[in-house]
Every structure is written in C-alpha cells, then in structure tokens.
Amino acid sequence: MTGRSNGAYPVNSFVVRILGLTAFGILSVFFLLPLAYMVVVSFYKADPMAFYQVAFTWENYQKYFSSFYLNVTLRTLWSTALSAVVVVVVVLAFTAMLTIVELSRKWQLFWVILLLSMMCLSEVIVGFSWLILLSESAGIPRLLGALGFWDDPRSLSPSFGAMIIGLVTLGFSVVSLVLYPQLAGRDKSVEEAARTLGTPPYLVPFYVTLPIFRQSLIALTLTMFVYLLGVFVMPVMLGRPSDWTMTVMISDKALGDANLPLGAALAVVMLIITGALLLLSLYLSRKRTV
Amino acid sequence: MSELILSGVGKRFGKTVALADVSLQIQSGEFICLLGSSGCGKTTLLRIIAGLEQCDHGELHLDGVALSKLASHKRNIGMVFQSLALFPHLNVSRNISYGLKMRGVSAETTNARVAELLELTGLDGFENRSVVSLSGGQKQRVAIARALALEPQLFLMDEPFSALDAGLRDHLQQEVKKLQRQLAVTTIFVTHDQSEAMSLADRIVILNNGNIEQAGTPKEVYQRPLTRFVAEFIGSNNLLDVDIDENSVMYKNHYLGSPQGSVENLRGRQTLVVRPEAMKLHARHDASQVLHGTVTMQRTVGALVECDIDVDGQVIKHTALQNSDTEVSIGDSVTLSCDWTEQWCLPGE
Numbered sequence: 001m002t003g004r005s006n007g008a009y010p011v012n013s014f015v016v017r018i019l020g021l022t023a024f025g026i027l028s029v030f031f032l033l034p035l036a037y038m039v040v041v042s043f044y045k046a047d048p049m050a051f052y053q054v055a056f057t058w059e060n061y062q063k064y065f066s067s068f069y070l071n072v073t074l075r076t077l078w079s080t081a082l083s084a085v086v087v088v089v090v091v092l093a094f095t096a097m098l099t100i101v102e103l104s105r106k107w108q109l110f111w112v113i114l115l116l117s118m119m120c121l122s123e124v125i126v127g128f129s130w131l132i133l134l135s136e137s138a139g140i141p142r143l144l145g146a147l148g149f150w151d152d153p154r155s156l157s158p159s160f161g162a163m164i165i166g167l168v169t170l171g172f173s174v175v176s177l178v179l180y181p182q183l184a185g186r187d188k189s190v191e192e193a194a195r196t197l198g199t200p201p202y203l204v205p206f207y208v209t210l211p212i213f214r215q216s217l218i219a220l221t222l223t224m225f226v227y228l229l230g231v232f233v234m235p236v237m238l239g240r241p242s243d244w245t246m247t248v249m250i251s252d253k254a255l256g257d258a259n260l261p262l263g264a265a266l267a268v269v270m271l272i273i274t275g276a277l278l279l280l281s282l283y284l285s286r287k288r289t290v
Numbered sequence: 291m292s293e294l295i296l297s298g299v300g301k302r303f304g305k306t307v308a309l310a311d312v313s314l315q316i317q318s319g320e321f322i323c324l325l326g327s328s329g330c331g332k333t334t335l336l337r338i339i340a341g342l343e344q345c346d347h348g349e350l351h352l353d354g355v356a357l358s359k360l361a362s363h364k365r366n367i368g369m370v371f372q373s374l375a376l377f378p379h380l381n382v383s384r385n386i387s388y389g390l391k392m393r394g395v396s397a398e399t400t401n402a403r404v405a406e407l408l409e410l411t412g413l414d415g416f417e418n419r420s421v422v423s424l425s426g427g428q429k430q431r432v433a434i435a436r437a438l439a440l441e442p443q444l445f446l447m448d449e450p451f452s453a454l455d456a457g458l459r460d461h462l463q464q465e466v467k468k469l470q471r472q473l474a475v476t477t478i479f480v481t482h483d484q485s486e487a488m489s490l491a492d493r494i495v496i497l498n499n500g501n502i503e504q505a506g507t508p509k510e511v512y513q514r515p516l517t518r519f520v521a522e523f524i525g526s527n528n529l530l531d532v533d534i535d536e537n538s539v540m541y542k543n544h545y546l547g548s549p550q551g552s553v554e555n556l557r558g559r560q561t562l563v564v565r566p567e568a569m570k571l572h573a574r575h576d577a578s579q580v581l582h583g584t585v586t587m588q589r590t591v592g593a594l595v596e597c598d599i600d601v602d603g604q605v606i607k608h609t610a611l612q613n614s615d616t617e618v619s620i621g622d623s624v625t626l627s628c629d630w631t632e633q634w635c636l637p638g639e
Contacts, residue, residue, distance in 0.1 A: 193375035198392035
C-alpha cells in the first residue's frame with residue numbers, strides 16, 4: 001500500500017502547498033512588494049515637499065557614481081567586512097567558543113546564558129555602553145591614565161575603531177551561539193589523531209579545526225557581513241561622520257533630506273553590490289577536498 | 291623492535307578509578323588485545339600510551355625511553371581511533387601523508403610511502419577520492435594506512451571495527467592480522483568483543499575495574515582462567531563449588547570422583563570451571579552418572595545446540611554439535627557426564 005493510494009500523500013502534499021503558499025505570501029507582502037516599490041521610487045524625482053514626484057529619471061543613480069557615494073560604499077564594505085571577519089574568525093567567536101566548549105558543563109551554561117543576554121540587549125544600549133566605556137571621563141582612557149599607561153587620556157569615541165568595536169559586539173553573541181553546538185559536538189578524536197601524527201597541540205586548530213570548519217566560518221562571515229551592512233545605530237553613535245556607512249547615508253538622504261528617490265537608488269545599488277559580493281564569495285568558497 | 295613496559299600505571303577521573311595499578315610487559319612484534327567490558331579502563335590505558343591522557347602514577351617505557359616525558363606528537367605511535375578520525379577536508383592521499391609532512395619527510399619519500407601504503411591496504415586508485423565518499427571498509431583502510439605511514443614503534447587500535455557489520459568485520463580482522471605479521475609492528479588492539487580478541491591476539495589482557503585480571507594466550511585465558519571474572523567473561527562457563535578431600539570431589543552431595551589430575555593436590559572448597567562443551571548429555575536417566583537435571587532452555591545457534599539444565603537449583607550450560615546423537619526437549623529429565631577431575635579449578639578461590 002503506497003502513501004498515494006491510501007490518501008496520505010495527497011493530504012501531505014496539500015498541507016505542504018498551503019504552507020509554501022503562505023510563506024510565499026508573507027515573503028511577497030513583507031519583502032518583494034517593498035523592494036519593488038523601492039526600485040520604482042528610485043527612478044522618481046525628488047520633491048522636498050512630498051518626498052517624491054512620479055517621473056522616470058536616472059538622476060539618482062548618476063548621483064551615486066559621484067566620488068562621495070563611491071567612497072562611502074567602499075568604506076561601508078571595508079568596515080563591515082572587517083567587523084564580520086573579526087567577529088567570526090580572527091579574534092572572538094571561534095577562539096572564544098573553542099575555549100568555552102572545553103569548560104565544565106556548569107561554566108558552559110554560564111557563558112551561553114551570558115551570550116543570550118548580550119543578544120537580547122538593544123543596539124542602543126550596547127552603543128551607549130561602549131560610549132561610556134570609551135569616554136574620557138568615566139571609561140577605559142581614564143583607567144589607562146590612572147594606571148600610568150596613558151599620559152594624556154582622551155575619549156576614544158567617536159572613531160573608526162570605536163565603530164568597529166560596536167559592530168563586533170553586536171555580531172559576537174549571535175555568531176558564538178551559532179558556533180557553540182557545532183564546536184561542542186565536534187569529533188575531538190580528529191584533533192587527537194593530528195597530535196598522534198606529529199602536530200604540536202598549538203598548531204592543531206590551524207591545521208585541523210579551522211580547515212574542517214572552513215565552510216561554516218565562511219557562511220557565518222557572509223551572514224555577519226550582510227547583517228552588519230544594515231546596522232544603523234553603531235556608526236551613528238560610535239563613528240565619526242567620515243566613518244558613517246551607507247545605511248546611515250541612505251537614512252540621512254531619505255529621512256533627513258526628504259529625498260526618498262535618492263535614498264531608494266542608494267539602497268538598490270547597495271543591494272546589487274551586496275548580492276554580487278555574496279555570489280562571488282560563495283563561488284570562491286566552493287567546497288573542495290585537497 | 292619495540293618493547294613496551296608499563297609499571298604501576300594508574301589514572302583517576304574525579305572519584306572514579308579508571309586504572310588502578312596496571313603493570314604489563316609487551317614484547318616486540320606482539321599483537322596484544324586489551325579486552326574488557328565498557329568502563330573497565332582499556333581505552334584509558336590506550337590513550338595514556340598514546341599520550342592523549344596523563345597517568346596519575348606509574349611509568350611507561352618504550353624501548354627504554356620514558357614515555358611520560360614525551361608529548362603525544364613526539365611519540366612515534368600510530369593510532370586508529372574508534373571513530374577513525376579521518377581528516378574530512380583532505381583526500382585519501384593527503385590523509386595518509388599528513389604525518390609524514392608533519393615530520394618534515396621529503397616529498398619524494400612521502401609519495402613513495404603513500405603509494406606503498408595504498409597498495410598494501412588495497413586502496414590503489416583511491417588516492418584522490420574524498421574520504422567522506424568512501425565506504426566504511428575503505429575508511430578503515432585509510433585510517434590504518436595513515437597510522438602506519440610513520441612506521442610507528444607501536445600501533446594502537448581502539449575498537450576500530452565496532453561499527454562495521456559482521457562480514458566486513460571478519461574480513462578486516464584477517465587483513466589487520468596479516469598486515470601486522472607482515473610489518474611485525476608491536477600492536478595493541480582494544481576490543482570488548484572476545485571472539486575478535488581470540489581470533490587476533492597473540493596475548494589477551496583482560497581488564498576489569500581498572501585492573502588486569504589475566505594476561506595470556508587466547509588458549510590460556512579460555513582453558514585456564516585465573517579468576518572468577520575471567521571464567522565468567524570469556525566464553526560461557528559453568529562454575530561449580532566443590533569440596534575436595536583426600537578421597538573425593540563432592541558437588542552438592544554428588545560424588546564426582548576421586549581427586550586426580552588438575553585437582554589432585556587441592557583440598558577444601560574449590561571452584562571447578564567446566565566448559566559447556568566438556569560435558570556429555572544423556573537423554574535418559576542413567577544411574578551410573580552423577581548429575582541429573584531437567585532441560586529448561588534449548589536453542590540452536592548455527593551448528594550448535596545450547597541447553598540449560600537445572601541441577602539441584604543451579605543452571606548448568608551444555609553445548610553440543612547439532613548432529614549429536616542426543617536430542618532433548620524442554621522439560622526432559624537428563625543426565626550429565628564428564629571427566630570432572632580433568633576440569634580446571636580457579637586458583638585461590
């Protein structure tokens with residue numbers, strides 16, 4: 001008796017189709033329609049009194065290719081890519097989680113709860129916390145001055161570094177919690193095998209662990225890159241105007257200058273660039289066995 | 291030629307004693323099986339030898355060199371892990387050559403060694419395949435080739451065949467034994483499967499609660515168990531508590547014979563170890579025989595027929611070939627005969 005003949009298959013198929021159509025409907029209403037609207041508006045003319053005037057013009061896109069917006073684009077890509085790489089691989093999440101999964105269950109739980117708490121904090125609270133910590137009067141500069149490491153302590157924000165710190169903080173808890181189950185459940189005997197084959201313990205993460213997690217790390221870096229591209233509060237709170245990312249510029253143009261068509265055109269171009277970069281990264285990081 | 295000497299090796303995990311006080315000498319070229327049930331300490335001992343765990347006390351010497359002073363990556367020990375632990379990001383050839391590259395062996399020598407091992411393990415033509423795409427048996431061969439690439443002084447295997455089906459396991463057991471004889475590498479093989487240990491080992495070391503119960507050839511541990519644990523663990527034994535004096539060997543008021551053979555010089559309460567296949571079963575009550583009972587279970591396992599016979603409240607196991615003249619059914623009254631005085635008595639029991 002097959003699933004089709006006893007009627008189970010058509011019922012399942014019907015449920016799957018309904019669920020699929022629902023998902024497609026939600027996607028259309030909340031993503032595709034606003035996107036289409038944004039693309040259409042990007043060809044309208046700016047009208048400070050009414051946000052836009054219905055027309056068809058390339059003017060907004062021509063403005064993008066002025067050196068100012070190109071510079072902002074490059075700066076945005078650089079700062080978010082840097083933050084994404086830092087948060088995922090170089091310093092924090094991967095190495096931190098490699099250490100945390102070696103702790104006792106009790107301490108692992110403590111760190112997971114702490115990371116979850118961090119993830120629950122709003123961007124504004126995280127930004128303000130760093131603003132205080134990096135300020136001249138109450139934060140790290142003052143502490144360094146008191147300890148004699150800094151003769152002339154000054155506020156460390158706003159700055160490019162402060163903005164990167166803010167972005168990294170936002171991404172850290174998310175990436176760590178994604179990596180936690182993968183690292184905790186990994187087969188440690190692979191690393192032990194590397195040791196018995198002559199790899200010094202301090203080189204095992206570089207020769208074995210990192211290469212094994214290469215695909216996950218690339219996927220996480222790309223995810224973080226896309227996530228951090230859209231972050232608005234951190235660049236505004238912790239960065240200088242010269243450090244502001246395209247997200248801030250888009251918001252500034254669309255809401256501050258009431259130039260919705262230019263904001264929409266900038267957003268469309270950023271979307272295309274991000275998509276192209278993601279496709280390129282995925283192509284370059286195809287899984288290969290060497 | 292590599293001789294391993296373990297002296298008083300002990301290890302605790304918190305309050306749990308994994309290894310109590312293990313001393314063992316393993317001769318060069320010997321194939322040793324560490325046999326025991328789960329948690330008996332066999333894998334811990336293997337990991338201590340490999341340098342993946344530190345012992346709390348005791349000494350390990352490999353060819354006179356104290357191993358406890360050497361980190362795992364500096365010991366020339368090849369190990370096959372239970373999970374095989376192949377590097378999933380490397381192909382077959384690079385998995386095998388990994389250790390050689392770590393030790394700075396030249397590319398030319400490495401390539402020659404890899405080719406030799408591929409041939410030896412029957413993996414010719416698989417060198418560029420991803421290890422992820424290999425079958426279970428092929429993965430085993432890669433793990434073995436990788437461990438042997440450095441021509442290790444010691445070859446360790448931690449239950450490598452436990453996840454394989456019976457047919458493939460038998461086949462690989464024979465291949466490993468052949469390979470070990472061919473290379474004459476001192477090998478320690480951990481298993482909880484006594485038939486695997488019996489078929490592979492030159493010597494079996496039986497562990498229980500972190501202690502060595504007995505170390506001996508498969509024949510010795512099967513026929514001459516030194517402790518009650520070994521007698522019960524290896525194969526299927528009947529342990530009969532007998533009283534021996536100058537004139538008789540008595541079991542529950544049954545006269546088994548006069549003390550002679552292996553029990554000739556023993557006196558008092560002893561434990562007689564009787565193999566199920568050492569007894570004969572008589573379907574009819576025979577007054578000349580001494581043990582009478584009732585068949586409570588019968589099952590056919592391949593060519594053998596196994597029976598449980600209730601004798602005065604104690605279940606005695608009996609095994610015979612299926613084409614045996616004697617055929618019985620559950621509930622039948624039967625008689626057991628045996629040359630009782632030729633059986634083995636547990637020393638010190």
